[in-house]
Amino acid sequence: MGDKVRAHVIVSGRVQGVFFRAETRRATQDNDVFGWVRNTDDGKVEAVFEGDEADVKAMTEWCREGSSHSKVKDVDVEWETYSGDFSGFEITY
Template sequence: MKHVHALISGEVQGVGYREEVKRLAFDLNICGWVMNLEDGRVEITAEGESKSIEEFLDKINIKKYPIFVEEVKVDEETYTGGFRSFRIIRDKDLQKELLSAILRGTVEIHEVKEVLLSVKQDTSAMLEKQDSMLEKQDSMLEKQDSMLEKQDLMIEKQDSLIKVTEKGFNDMKTGFREIKEEIHLVRDDFREMFMHEIRELRSEITEIKATLTRMQEAG
């Protein structure tokens, strides 16, 4: 297997040269790409069987009006196997490219169709990517909705727990208040009973003192 990079000079832009290169690549089962450069040259990257690559490089040296190749510079590079097909990398302004070629009378009808087909394929690919992105966005939104629902459920549980906790604290507060009141009552009862005992004890002491006094006086 071989991987080559080629730069083609001459009358090779706006004359259907890339379409010819693509047809040759298809016939020889070669993968890669071809594109126009701003300096007027055409750049090609190709991978395939060694014999097919050699034949391909020979056949792209086209000198048939309106195409005229002046020079083909080839560099052999490391084979990667990273291509599955051979494609034309179109200029950004496809309408301008197509109109220029038609006005110069250098593109056949089938070449026009091929350009339009390429535009259609590129558009379809873009739409597929957009659909894929929209599907991913929908999936993300669904996940976000699910997360929000879970968050709402957690918040509800937290609210419920807070209410239960508040009720527990309120019950404890009520219980403490009742205990405090009972303690006050017990203290009051105890104080009253204690004072009663003191009064009785004082009364008894007074009586004893009076009895002792009388006994002393009598003696």
């Protein structure tokens, strides 16, 4: 088991209305990552990922590609202190 990490991610581009949040949640199941994802008022997607370092890094890389209908322009990743507060991954509103 690797070090536990937390990434706060902001994704910009064509990322709303293209199943980005649902596909993010599906991808976290493949990577054993916990946290949340939501749309922002300015047309971006925001997410927090927690888990083993390799799994969280895989999710930040996944965000650079996104869902099949998205067109990611930029991904901003801020590494934060792991909290362990999450027991699953959810889409929030």
